[in-house]
Structures are given as C-alpha cells and as structure tokens.
Amino acid sequence: MLPACADPSTLEGLSWYLCYLTTGKHLSFYTSFGTVLLLLAVTAPAALALGFGGAMLARSRVPPLAWIGKGYVAIVRGVPDIAFFLFFVVALDQGFEYLRHRIMCADWDQPVRQGNDFVVCDIAKLPLNSSPQWMHEIYGFALAVLTFAIVFGAFAANVLYGAMRAVPRAQMETAEAYGMTHRQTFWRVLVPQMWVYALPGLSNLWMVLIKASPLLFLLGVEDIVYWARDLGGSKTPQFTDYPHGDWRMWYFLFLLVFYLAFTRVSEVVLDRLMRRLTHGQAIAGGEAQRKTAMVGPA
Amino acid sequence: MSCLDTLQSYALRSLGLGERALPTTDFTFCQQATLIGSGLAWNIYFGALALLTGFFLAVAVALAKGSDHAWLRKPADWFTFVFRGSPLFIQFFFGYFLFLSLKQSVPVFSPLTSAALGALIVLFLNTSAYSAEIFHGALQAIPKGDLEAADAYGLAGWTKFRRVTFPTMLRLAWPAYTNEAIFLFHATTLVFFTGFPAIQQKGDALYYAKYFAEKTFNPFVPYPILAGYFILLTLAIIGLFQLGSRRLNRHMPAQGRRWRAKFQVIR
Numbered sequence: 001m002l003p004a005c006a007d008p009s010t011l012e013g014l015s016w017y018l019c020y021l022t023t024g025k026h027l028s029f030y031t032s033f034g035t036v037l038l039l040l041a042v043t044a045p046a047a048l049a050l051g052f053g054g055a056m057l058a059r060s061r062v063p064p065l066a067w068i069g070k071g072y073v074a075i076v077r078g079v080p081d082i083a084f085f086l087f088f089v090v091a092l093d094q095g096f097e098y099l100r101h102r103i104m105c106a107d108w109d110q111p112v113r114q115g116n117d118f119v120v121c122d123i124a125k126l127p128l129n130s131s132p133q134w135m136h137e138i139y140g141f142a143l144a145v146l147t148f149a150i151v152f153g154a155f156a157a158n159v160l161y162g163a164m165r166a167v168p169r170a171q172m173e174t175a176e177a178y179g180m181t182h183r184q185t186f187w188r189v190l191v192p193q194m195w196v197y198a199l200p201g202l203s204n205l206w207m208v209l210i211k212a213s214p215l216l217f218l219l220g221v222e223d224i225v226y227w228a229r230d231l232g233g234s235k236t237p238q239f240t241d242y243p244h245g246d247w248r249m250w251y252f253l254f255l256l257v258f259y260l261a262f263t264r265v266s267e268v269v270l271d272r273l274m275r276r277l278t279h280g281q282a283i284a285g286g287e288a289q290r291k292t293a294m295v296g297p298a
Numbered sequence: 299m300s301c302l303d304t305l306q307s308y309a310l311r312s313l314g315l316g317e318r319a320l321p322t323t324d325f326t327f328c329q330q331a332t333l334i335g336s337g338l339a340w341n342i343y344f345g346a347l348a349l350l351t352g353f354f355l356a357v358a359v360a361l362a363k364g365s366d367h368a369w370l371r372k373p374a375d376w377f378t379f380v381f382r383g384s385p386l387f388i389q390f391f392f393g394y395f396l397f398l399s400l401k402q403s404v405p406v407f408s409p410l411t412s413a414a415l416g417a418l419i420v421l422f423l424n425t426s427a428y429s430a431e432i433f434h435g436a437l438q439a440i441p442k443g444d445l446e447a448a449d450a451y452g453l454a455g456w457t458k459f460r461r462v463t464f465p466t467m468l469r470l471a472w473p474a475y476t477n478e479a480i481f482l483f484h485a486t487t488l489v490f491f492t493g494f495p496a497i498q499q500k501g502d503a504l505y506y507a508k509y510f511a512e513k514t515f516n517p518f519v520p521y522p523i524l525a526g527y528f529i530l531l532t533l534a535i536i537g538l539f540q541l542g543s544r545r546l547n548r549h550m551p552a553q554g555r556r557w558r559a560k561f562q563v564i565r
Contacts, residue, residue, distance in 0.1 A: 078529040080484035082491070083504055087521040090511065116325075116514050211385040218491060225391070232395075249395035256384050256392055263383040 008241035020242045029227035033258070036213050036223055039145060044209065046149035048202075051156025058161050073161065076154035082215060088147040089219045093126065100124040137222075144219040152209055159201030164190060166197040196277050203270040210263055214255070228255055301328040312336040314500050325514055333506045334523050338531070340502035343414075345483035348421035355422070356429035357464075363434045374430070381427030386420075386485055390492035393420040413494035421489075425482045432478060436471035437463070469546040476539040480532055503527060 005011070005019035020026070057069025076084065097120045098112060105121035112119060122128075127135040167190055175185040217225035232248030279289060307317035309332055321329050362374035381389070394417075397410035410416045440463065448462040468475075487504040490496045496505055503524055510520040 075525070075529075077480075078532045079525040080487045080504070080528060082484075082487050083507070083521055083524050083528070086504075086508060086511070087517050090515075090517040094517075113516065116516075118515050211387075214385050214387045217387075225387070228391075246395070246399065249392065249399055252388060252392040252395055255388050256380075259384040259388060260380065264379075 016242075020244075023242065025227070025231060028222075029224070029231055032222060032224045032227050035141070035221065036216065039141075039148065039213060039216060040209060042145050043148040043152060044206065046145065047152035047156050047205075047209070050149055050153025051158075051160050054153060054157030055160035055164060058157065059164060069157070069161075072154050073158045076151060077158070081151050081212065082218065084151045085147055085215055085219060088150060089143050092143055092146060094118055097124055097126050100126065140220055144216055144221050147219065148209075148212070152205065152212075155205050155208065156202070159205060160194070160198055162201065163194040163198035167193045199270075199274055199277060203266075203274070206266060206270065207263055210259070210266065214259075224255055224258075228252055301326075301332075304328045304332050308332045309336055310339075312339050312500050312502070312506075314498060318498075320499055320509065322513070325510060327519065330506075330510050330520050331523050333510075334503050334520060335527060337501055337503035337506045338527050340413075340489075340500075341483060341486045341531070344418060344421055344486040344489060344502075345479075347418055348425050348486075349479055349482055352422050352425040352429055355426040356433055359426060359430035360433035360437055360467075363430065364437050378427045378431050378434075381424050382431060386424055387488055387492060389420055389424060390417065390488060390494070393417075394493035411494075413489055413496070417489040417492075417494045421482070421486065424485070425478065428478050428481075429475060432471050432474045433467060435474075436467045439470050440466045465546065472539070472543050472546055476536065476543075479535050479539065483531060483535060484528070 004015065005022070008016070008019055011019055054069050054072050057065050058073060060066045060069060097118075101108065101112065101120035101124035104124050108121055110119065127139045171189055171193065172185055175189040180188065214223065214225045216223040228251035229248060232246065232251035234246040235243050237243040275289070304326070305328075308329065310316050311320075311333055313336075320333070359374045359377060362370045363378070365371050365374075394411065397407060397416045400407040401411050410419070444462060444466055445458075448458045453461060487502060490501045490505045496502075499505075499509075501509075507520040507524040511517045514520075
C-alpha cells in the first residue's frame with residue numbers, strides 16, 4: 001500500500017484509481033495470474049507424459065493394454081471435459097483418503113460411506129485438520145493439476161497416437177530389416193520422427209489448455225475468475241474504503257483481453273517453432289520452405 | 299416412491315413441470331438418472347439452436363474472411379480472433395455481466411440475462427467463429443479445377459456459389475464441422491456455472507449432476523450417469539452427421555465415400 005493512500009475518502013480521479021488498484025486484494029488478484037501460469041507450466045509436461053503413456057498403451061500388442069489405452073482416449077472425447085474436472089477433484093480426494101484410511105486405520109470397522117457422509121479416521125484426512133492454511137491451498141492446487149493432467153493427457157494421447165501412425169511405414173520396416181528389436185525401433189526410429197507430425201496437434205492442445213485454465217475456478221482454487229467476481233461486485237461504503245458499482249463486466253473484459261493476448265503470443269511462438277522444425281524435413285511444409293529459399297522472397 | 303412415480307414427477311423438471319421440490323434425502327439411482335436426463339433437454343436446446351443459427355453466420359463470416367475487400371475481411375478476422383482466442387467460460391461471464399448492465403440502463407434488454415436467450419447468444423457467436431474458421435479453411439481447399447470447370451460451363455455469381463462452391467466447401471468441411479458440433483454440445487454444460495441463473499432450479503444435466511454430487515458427497519454415481527447420457531448424445535450427433543456426409547458425398551467414388559468420425563482437438 002502506498003503511503004498516499006492512507007485516507008481513500010479524500011482521493012479523487014487518477015490517484016483514486018491508483019490507490020484502488022494497489023489494495024491488498026488487488027495484489028492477490030495479480031498474483032493469481034501467476035497461479036494460472038504455474039498451472040499451465042506444470043500441467044503441460046505432466047499431460048504430455050500421461051499422453052505419451054496412453055499412446056504407448058494404445059499401440060500395445062497385448063489386447064487388454066491396448067483397450068485401456070484406447071478407452072482412455074475415447075472416453076474423454078465423448079464426455080464434456082468440465083464433467084471430468086468436477087468428478088476427478090472429488091474422486092481423487094476421496095480415493096487418496098480412502099487409501100490412507102485403509103493403511104493407517106486398519107482396525108476401523110465402520111463403513112466409509114455412511115448415508116451422505118464420507119467418513120475416514122482423523123489421521124487419514126488430507127490434508128490433516130491441524131495443517132496450516134497454505135497446506136490446504138497447496139493440496140487443492142495439486143488436485144487441480146492432477147485433474148487437468150488426466151483430462152489433457154487423454155487429448156495428448158490422441159494426438160501422439162496419430163503422430164506415431166503418421167511416421168512413414170518404410171522407416172519402421174527399414175529399422176526392422178537392420179535387425180532392430182521392437183523396442184529399439186520404437187525409441188530410435190519412431191519417437192525421434194513423430195514430433196513434427198505431432199506438433200500441429202500439440203500446439204492446438206496448448207491453445208485448448210490455455211482456454212481451459214479459467215475452469216480452475218470450478219475446482220475451488222482462488223484464481224483470476226474468483227478474484228474478478230469478488231473485486232468487481234458492487235461495494236458499499238460500509239464495507240470498503242473504495243465503494244463502487246457493479247464493475248464485474250470491466251473485470252471480465254480485462255480477463256478477456258488477457259487471454260486474447262496470451263493466445264496470440266502463443267500462436268506466434270508456435271508458428272516460429274513449427275517453421276524451424278519443418279526446416280529440411282521431407283514433408284510438404286519443408287518442401288515449400290526449400291522452394292521459397294531457392295526462388296528467393298517473392 | 300417407485301421409479302415410475304419418480305419419472306412422472308421429475309422427467310420434465312428442468313422445464314419447470316412436475317414436482318417443484320428436488321429430492322433432498324434418500325437419493326435413489328432412479329431419481330438421479332431421471333433428473334440428470336431431464337436436464338439434458340437444456341443441453342440439446344442450446345446446442346441445436348446455436349448450431350443451426352450459427353451455421354448461417356459462419357458461412358457469411360467465412361466468405362467475408364476470403365473477401366478481397368479489407369472492410370469486409372478485417373471485421374471478420376477480428377470476430378474469429380476474439381471468439382476463438384478467448385475462453386468460452388470468460389465469454390459467458392463477460393456476456394452475462396454485459397447483459398446485466400444493459401438491463402439496468404435499458405429494461406427492454408432484461409430477457410438477455412436469462413440463460414435461455416443470453417447464453418444462447420454467446421454460444422451462437424462462439425460456434426459461428428469456430429465454424430467460420432473451418433469453412434474458411436474449406437473454401438481455400440476447393441480444388442482449382444472444380445471452379446474452372448464451373449467457369450467453363452458458364453456458371454457465375456450466385457449460381458456458381460450455390461451449385462459448386464458451397465456444396466464443395468460443405469463436403470470438405472464436414473469432418474471438422476462434426477467435431478465442432480460435438481464440442482459445442484459439450485460446451486453447453488458451462489452455461490449454468492457462469493452467472494446465468496438456473497431459475498427455480500431449472501438447470502441442465504451437469505447442474506443436476508453437481509447437485510447430487512454435492513448432496514450425497516459421492517461423485518461416483520451422478521457423473522457416470524451424466525457421462526452415459528453424453529456418450530449417447532455424442533453418438534447420436536455422429537449418426538446424424540454421417541447421414542449428412544453420405545448425402546454430400548453421394549457423387550463421389552465409393553472409396554472417398556467411406557466416412558469415419560475423425561476426432562481432432564479443435565477447441
């Protein structure tokens with residue numbers, strides 16, 4: 001808080017806005033943008049790893065494993081992702097607590113579900129009742145990340161599975177002809193070549209992930225949507241030093257602009273990356289680059 | 299209460315018919331399945347109307363995007379950029395609060411703050427933008443030979459568009475458009491989480507599923523029911539679009555006519 005903001009009732013015009021926008025709550029609002037970016041930074045690699053695993057499963061030569069992999073990909077396509085978000089946050093939480101309950105309180109003889117309650121012994125609770133507030137927040141955030149990773153892992157699996165199939169068959173046959181085992185073919189020939197086929201799908205997925213990030217709000221994390229609703233609502237002089245009408249429209253307009261800028265920057269960066277990756281590749285994009293280079297800029 | 303009674307009192311609950319009070323204790327599977335299914339009516343209402351109306355705006359915007367005139371092209375580009383570059387969730391919020399302040403200054407706009415109209419407008423604009431991008435891509439992909447053949451036959455202007463450009467565009471765009479339709483129906487579940495009120499607890503399928511999950515503290519029953527309904531809905535959409543595809547491709551050689559739902563991530 002700036003020292004000039006000590007008595008907000010005397011402020012006017014620009015200085016009122018300056019003080020208003022630097023209140024403690026607004027600072028929390030600005031840090032929540034960091035929460036969203038952190039979620040994206042953690043979720044993207046986690047989803048990619050899960051997706052890679054899912055795609056490997058779907059390619060498996062053992063039928064039950066292949067079914068699991070294909071089922072994982074298919075189910076997320078048929079059901080709205082938001083339903084998964086709402087489901088997994090509670091289901092994962094109850095699952096963890098149930099596991100801990102079974103291990104830590106083995107002599108507990110009552111059922112876990114009693115009517116409309118989910119009861120586990122005290123030491124199995126996650127986080128423990130005695131834990132500080134930040135532990136609760138971290139746990140909530142971790143659950144959200146895991147949920148996002150599971151849902152987007154299925155999308156990523158779909159993309160990577162397609163990319164693995166797009167690698168020319170002749171490449172694999174050549175590897176086999178050289179006597180490579182199945183595993184060697186996979187890691188030395190297929191995986192290094194698949195990324196250029198996967199990148200368009202993955203960049204699309206990144207955009208979808210950015211646009212899904214405000215759903216954090218539904219998972220109980222205090223994110224930008226939470227603060228925009230909280231700060232934008234009309235305030236009376238009784239409760240705040242900075243009374244104002246219903247400004248939620250403007251707060252959400254700001255979020256809209258933030259997301260537009262974010263997706264735009266991502267698009268430009270991913271375009272550059274794609275151009276670099278296609279350079280010298282034996283696909284249409286690489287061929288087009290070669291021709292432009294030969295003729296020179298038109 | 300037998301399951302038949304439950305069906306009678308709650309099957310049309312989402313439209314405001316039947317029993318007023320939602321169940322509060324002793325939730326049965328039948329109650330959950332009936333109410334969540336009744337909520338599906340809203341999802342179908344939003345999805346079907348937004349898709350139908352959005353189709354026309356999407357074709358117009360796609361044509362504007364390919365126009366030679368900057369005054370047509372620029373607004374179309376901005377329209378698709380704004381609606382494709384920002385989350386639908388935020389668009390709903392912004393739309394609702396925009397309609398709310400419109401209503402406060404001009405009372406004529408008060409129907410806009412209801413989900414039935416306000417959310418439908420947001421969805422209509424959103425799906426138009428996504429579909430416009432798909433159609434624009436398809437317009438660019440029309441084989442040059444087809445258009446030259448049309449010229450050679452003396453077709454021009456509206457006739458050329460109606461008989462060559464438009465059907466070919468639709469045929470090329472169809473797989474991606476199917477995907478968009480599926481995503482649109484999924485996106486309708488967001489409506490009642492974004493400020494648009496579920497008046498008298500008349501909500502969509504997810505609204506009721508969340509209601510049960512919160513009351514019973516057991517997500518393992520309502521959400522799988524919801525998932526089942528949505529898988530059926532998705533299959534129905536695919537079936538309908540397959541019929542459309544068969545009609546669009548009826549002049550193609552048999553090999554090109556084979557149609558598989560191709561799932562891509564596009565939204």
